[in-house]
Amino acid sequence: MARAFRRSKYLWLLFLPCLVYYLLFKYAPMFGLVITFKNYNVFKGIWASDWVGLKYYRMFFSNPDFWVLMKNTVLLGVYKLVFGFPAPIILALLMNEIKNAVFKKWVQTFSYLPHFISNVIVASMVIMFLSPTGGIVNKLITAFGGSPVNFMMEPGLFRPIYVISEIWQHIGWETIIYLAALTAVDPQLYEAAGIDGAGRWRKLWHVTLPGIAPTIMIVLILNIGKVLEIGFEKVFLMYNPAVYSTADIISTYVYRVGMEQGNFSYASAIDLFMGVISFIFIFSANYFSRRLGGTSLW
Amino acid sequence: MQSRISLFAIFNTLLMLLLAFVMLYPFVYMLAVSLSSDVYVMKGEVTLWPKGWNLRMYELVLGDPNIWTSYRNTIIYTVLGTAIAMLVTSMGAYALSRKDMTFHRGFTLMIVFTMFFGGGMIPTFLVVRSLGLVDTIWGMVLPGAVSTWNLILMRTFFSGIPKELEESGRIDGLNDIGIFFRIIVPLSKPVFATISLFYAVGIWNNFLYPLLYLRSQELFPLQVLLRNLVLAGSVSSGQVTQIGGDNLVVEDSLKYATIMVSTLPILIIYPFVQKYFVKGSMVGAVKG
Numbered sequence: 001m002a003r004a005f006r007r008s009k010y011l012w013l014l015f016l017p018c019l020v021y022y023l024l025f026k027y028a029p030m031f032g033l034v035i036t037f038k039n040y041n042v043f044k045g046i047w048a049s050d051w052v053g054l055k056y057y058r059m060f061f062s063n064p065d066f067w068v069l070m071k072n073t074v075l076l077g078v079y080k081l082v083f084g085f086p087a088p089i090i091l092a093l094l095m096n097e098i099k100n101a102v103f104k105k106w107v108q109t110f111s112y113l114p115h116f117i118s119n120v121i122v123a124s125m126v127i128m129f130l131s132p133t134g135g136i137v138n139k140l141i142t143a144f145g146g147s148p149v150n151f152m153m154e155p156g157l158f159r160p161i162y163v164i165s166e167i168w169q170h171i172g173w174e175t176i177i178y179l180a181a182l183t184a185v186d187p188q189l190y191e192a193a194g195i196d197g198a199g200r201w202r203k204l205w206h207v208t209l210p211g212i213a214p215t216i217m218i219v220l221i222l223n224i225g226k227v228l229e230i231g232f233e234k235v236f237l238m239y240n241p242a243v244y245s246t247a248d249i250i251s252t253y254v255y256r257v258g259m260e261q262g263n264f265s266y267a268s269a270i271d272l273f274m275g276v277i278s279f280i281f282i283f284s285a286n287y288f289s290r291r292l293g294g295t296s297l298w
Numbered sequence: 299m300q301s302r303i304s305l306f307a308i309f310n311t312l313l314m315l316l317l318a319f320v321m322l323y324p325f326v327y328m329l330a331v332s333l334s335s336d337v338y339v340m341k342g343e344v345t346l347w348p349k350g351w352n353l354r355m356y357e358l359v360l361g362d363p364n365i366w367t368s369y370r371n372t373i374i375y376t377v378l379g380t381a382i383a384m385l386v387t388s389m390g391a392y393a394l395s396r397k398d399m400t401f402h403r404g405f406t407l408m409i410v411f412t413m414f415f416g417g418g419m420i421p422t423f424l425v426v427r428s429l430g431l432v433d434t435i436w437g438m439v440l441p442g443a444v445s446t447w448n449l450i451l452m453r454t455f456f457s458g459i460p461k462e463l464e465e466s467g468r469i470d471g472l473n474d475i476g477i478f479f480r481i482i483v484p485l486s487k488p489v490f491a492t493i494s495l496f497y498a499v500g501i502w503n504n505f506l507y508p509l510l511y512l513r514s515q516e517l518f519p520l521q522v523l524l525r526n527l528v529l530a531g532s533v534s535s536g537q538v539t540q541i542g543g544d545n546l547v548v549e550d551s552l553k554y555a556t557i558m559v560s561t562l563p564i565l566i567i568y569p570f571v572q573k574y575f576v577k578g579s580m581v582g583a584v585k586g
Binding site: 005007008010011012013014015017018019021022024025026027028029030031032033035046091094095097098099103106107109110111112113114116117118119120121123124125127128129131134136139143168172173176177200232233236237251254255258259264267268271272275276279282283286 | 386389441524553564575
């Protein structure tokens with residue numbers, strides 16, 4: 001043991017800051033989850049606070065908001081998956097058909113751009129463009145004789161707006177992996193298919209799609225694993241009390257209960273409940289992707 | 299048959315032009331509105347090109363000391379945060395790439411586990427607070443010092459470096475730390491460039507950390523200021539009435555100008571560094 005340590009002591013030294021980081025910022029909070037079984041008291045601290053058992057879990061499950069929050073979280077994730085997953089595949093196939101290399105490069109560069117714009121700016125743009133007073137979308141609607149719509153106040157519109165803005169932000173960036181897979185498809189297969197008299201669509205169906213199918217499968221599985229992991233920032237920035245009925249998800253609820261109302265124990269219990277469910281999701285997704293194609297997160 | 303193919307090519311080209319337009323137009327529109335005089339904005343005549351060119355909105359935005367403070371803060375957080383993150387991440391990734399490190403496998407598992415499960419927002423906040431980092435520069439810098447994804451990308455890259463190079467360093471009498479800084483780092487400049495850019499953009503755009511960990515106005519980065527100005531709509535009415543004209547229009551133009559001022563650095567740098575980002579995402583795509 002001592003010898004093994006001495007042998008790699010310099011490597012350990014290199015690793016030390018990283019280890020400290022993970023212990024402090026990743027593992028300490030996991031042990032901090034013990035507050036979900038306690039009545040956290042700021043003055044007593046985590047360890048001296050009184051045990052309350054499963055009180056906060058019962059509180060959450062019996063809360064009428066529980067089903068609304070679950071439904072909102074799941075639906076937002078599922079919509080994002082259903083519409084956001086095929087979009088970059090279609091775009092990559094179209095980009096792949098561009099023959100002019102310079103034009104292709106330009107289109108790619110522009111399509112990656114929104115991926116690097118902050119959520120604050122994207123949310124600001126969405127809210128301002130859709131504003132009933134002076135937003136460009138409503139100007140267009142009134143110009144064509146319609147009456148202005150207060151988009152951000154309509155609970156029924158939050159999910160489409162969120163999903164469309166997500167697609168706008170990330171569609172270009174997500175084509176990269178498919179474009180890489182497309183360059184790996186053997187050109188001889190296209191020639192052979194061409195000799196057999198296959199047209200554009202048959203080549204797409206019989207050569208291109210089977211060629212990139214493994215990549216599609218793996219991205220799909222990983223996306224299914226992440227379906228409950230909806231970025232907190234963007235929903236938080238885009239929603240408002242008028243659309244809580246469709247827009248309020250677990251993470252935003254946790255923020256309001258914990259950080260705004262200071263109910264740390266209750267908020268953490270909700271977070272842990274969600275964390276366990278998404279752990280099961282991601283873990284099984286990874287398991288399947290490893291079984292199927294050998295690619296996984298580890 | 300020949301004509302059908304070229305018809306598709308035309309259709310596809312048009313579609314791609316439309317895509318580029320959809321990606322770029324929001325920025326063009328905001329720039330145009332913020333540079334136009336309010337009369338034309340109100341009439342809805344500004345669509346692509348500024349009308350009645352004026353820089354008043356930018357004078358107002360840049361005349362606001364808060365913008366400068368938060369700009370400075372964002373730059374400090376980005377530079378300091380990226381430097382610390384790169385140091386910790388690259389050293390850790392190199393150690394993890396070396397199969398002869400004791401507990402190599404255990405540490406790898408310990409790190410990968412955090413990709414699946416975490417303590418969550420509140421317990422992390424409590425830890426950050428008990429470390430005394432709340433409302434300090436370090437609250438912005440340390441909690442995000444390692445991104446597990448970037449760590450694994452770097453580890454994968456380092457594992458691909460031939461072992462012979464390490465051996466040659468060892469023969470020259472270097473220990474592992476010397477090998478890392480003298481041999482590995484100079485060989486890995488592209489991957490360092492890519493990962494630094496990922497970290498830098500992440501910190502520049504981060505809104506969650508300042509929301510959770512910062513309290514005082516003078517520590518706020520650009521993203522928080524932007525949110526307060528644009529979304530919470532706290533444009534000081536004094537500024538608006540001072541210009542006169544239609545309040546709503548002026549307020550919108552002012553917001554667009556603020557957005558442009560804070561996005562311009564990314565828009566300007568982006569074309570030059572874009573290829574590094576793509577390379578980075580490829581490292582992830584081809585890893586085995």
